[in-house]
Amino acid sequence: MKDIRSISPSTQVCSVIGNPIAHSLSPAIHNAAFLELDLDFVYVAHRVEDVKNALAGMRALNNFRGMSVTIPHKTVIIKYMDEVTEVDRSIGSINTVINEHGKLLGFGTDGPGALKAIIDAGVEIEGKRVLMLGSGGAARAISFTLARNTRLGELSILDVNKSMLQQLSADLSAGTDVFIKSELLTDKSLGLAMENADIILHCTPIGMQPNQDASLIPAGLFRPEQVVFDVVYTPLETKLLAEARSCGLKVISGIDMFVNQAVLQFERFTGVDAPVDVMRRIVMERLGP
Amino acid sequence: MKDIRSISPSTQVCSVIGNPIAHSLSPAIHNAAFLELDLDFVYVAHRVEDVKNALAGMRALNNFRGMSVTIPHKTVIIKYMDEVTEVDRSIGSINTVINEHGKLLGFGTDGPGALKAIIDAGVEIEGKRVLMLGSGGAARAISFTLARNTRLGELSILDVNKSMLQQLSADLSAGTDVFIKSELLTDKSLGLAMENADIILHCTPIGMQPNQDASLIPAGLFRPEQVVFDVVYTPLETKLLAEARSCGLKVISGIDMFVNQAVLQFERFTGVDAPVDVMRRIVMERLGP
Numbered sequence: 001m002k003d004i005r006s007i008s009p010s011t012q013v014c015s016v017i018g019n020p021i022a023h024s025l026s027p028a029i030h031n032a033a034f035l036e037l038d039l040d041f042v043y044v045a046h047r048v049e050d051v052k053n054a055l056a057g058m059r060a061l062n063n064f065r066g067m068s069v070t071i072p073h074k075t076v077i078i079k080y081m082d083e084v085t086e087v088d089r090s091i092g093s094i095n096t097v098i099n100e101h102g103k104l105l106g107f108g109t110d111g112p113g114a115l116k117a118i119i120d121a122g123v124e125i126e127g128k129r130v131l132m133l134g135s136g137g138a139a140r141a142i143s144f145t146l147a148r149n150t151r152l153g154e155l156s157i158l159d160v161n162k163s164m165l166q167q168l169s170a171d172l173s174a175g176t177d178v179f180i181k182s183e184l185l186t187d188k189s190l191g192l193a194m195e196n197a198d199i200i201l202h203c204t205p206i207g208m209q210p211n212q213d214a215s216l217i218p219a220g221l222f223r224p225e226q227v228v229f230d231v232v233y234t235p236l237e238t239k240l241l242a243e244a245r246s247c248g249l250k251v252i253s254g255i256d257m258f259v260n261q262a263v264l265q266f267e268r269f270t271g272v273d274a275p276v277d278v279m280r281r282i283v284m285e286r287l288g289p
Numbered sequence: 290m291k292d293i294r295s296i297s298p299s300t301q302v303c304s305v306i307g308n309p310i311a312h313s314l315s316p317a318i319h320n321a322a323f324l325e326l327d328l329d330f331v332y333v334a335h336r337v338e339d340v341k342n343a344l345a346g347m348r349a350l351n352n353f354r355g356m357s358v359t360i361p362h363k364t365v366i367i368k369y370m371d372e373v374t375e376v377d378r379s380i381g382s383i384n385t386v387i388n389e390h391g392k393l394l395g396f397g398t399d400g401p402g403a404l405k406a407i408i409d410a411g412v413e414i415e416g417k418r419v420l421m422l423g424s425g426g427a428a429r430a431i432s433f434t435l436a437r438n439t440r441l442g443e444l445s446i447l448d449v450n451k452s453m454l455q456q457l458s459a460d461l462s463a464g465t466d467v468f469i470k471s472e473l474l475t476d477k478s479l480g481l482a483m484e485n486a487d488i489i490l491h492c493t494p495i496g497m498q499p500n501q502d503a504s505l506i507p508a509g510l511f512r513p514e515q516v517v518f519d520v521v522y523t524p525l526e527t528k529l530l531a532e533a534r535s536c537g538l539k540v541i542s543g544i545d546m547f548v549n550q551a552v553l554q555f556e557r558f559t560g561v562d563a564p565v566d567v568m569r570r571i572v573m574e575r576l577g578p
Contacts, residue, residue, distance in 0.1 A: 003292045004320040005571075009310045009334035017350070021298045031293040042333060045298035047351035057346005061306070062336035282294075 018070035081106035111145025113260030134203035224248035307359035400434025402549030423492035436465035513537035
């Protein structure tokens, strides 16, 4: 497809919905991938307040093939799906909807995107002690995905929000067989957890623009044999990752998870392997200096 | 906008809905026009059975700016509009929906498109005796538009379908002040009407592919001072128009009405003057030999 004049009645449409949506990179990423593979798809963006009717429309509009879902709709949208996997119900949020001839299938690619980033970095997870900081939406998606799909040794979760922490811990205990420790995040609990951790997953917004001078982990706690993953990808290298890297740790940027979640969506939208490099390049162009 | 990689969250989306929709030229026409004027719009197509929910979706999906509506939804869709002009209610069908921040405005551009084709051909309508053949959807749109917006002398309507003919005649009498004669279409009534007519508007499917060897008007009835307009545009020149032209009559092809209805939609979608020549060229390329 060279330009929009090639769009025909057979062209399949995908969209990202959210509110606000003005800064979404999803149209740029997915359209670049459609173009690269010469697929008869186009990707647009819609600001949405009324999720229920947006989905009623998706069902009724044939060729409206796929939807990426972002804040604030990732949780509420589940109830309008015809099918959601058990793990996504446990996580309690999804970021993708596929329209199979009027039947809406919902699922999340954030957790699988993070897991793929960790595996692609060559990190061995089996038997490892994983420390997760945070218990919000990203933490839920990633912890359930790791608990279900890897044989990690133990999962420690620290957060300042006690009720969210307890909820995630209880849900993981009920829905998986992972060995969990959870504790309120304090200087002391963090220090002890860092002594123990092989892999650190930072799943809070700390360090995100415009607060890029913050990091949750004092650099003195790092050990070179540790791996640090950060869900934050603006800036591309957070203070946390920059300090960890200069201490000799292996670091994995949130950008990898972000690209991967789009890659996994693309592959469900289209049924073909995504041109990962093209998608990554678009993200780097848009987010880079 | 060079290619689909330029689509962003600010891009406005338009669509044609109908069933079937596979042969619609609307995406090609409108996208060529958006591209020509470098407008941040994209136009797709959706096969739709459930009109109500398709429109609920349009309301909920911000940036879903405009919709072209085709068979079989042009009549039923009126009841889901927030606003429809009186003339379009009288006609009983629309072909366009504009989404003004969740408020749906419906209107028809078939009648205005036909009127523009006649005016653009340099035909004077004021005081003229107009013969309309047919009383279906196109006939309704064109007759109401002419009756409301021109000072034609008299309007004769002939059709083989008595109930539709009577209904249109009654509706025109109630909704306009045009002087109407209506009669069942027979060889005799046609012969008499042709003796009287200045402008002949053919609004039936006769002559349309794959029945392009048919014409409703025997060539012997033509007089060179008459004008013949045909709503049919496949083939580009119907047998009716070919015979009329060889008898020296001025002829207006349905293609002009078809291009104009899209032009008028485009101008309502975008608020700017349409690149008419570009839109016509796309239609000719797609429909030409």
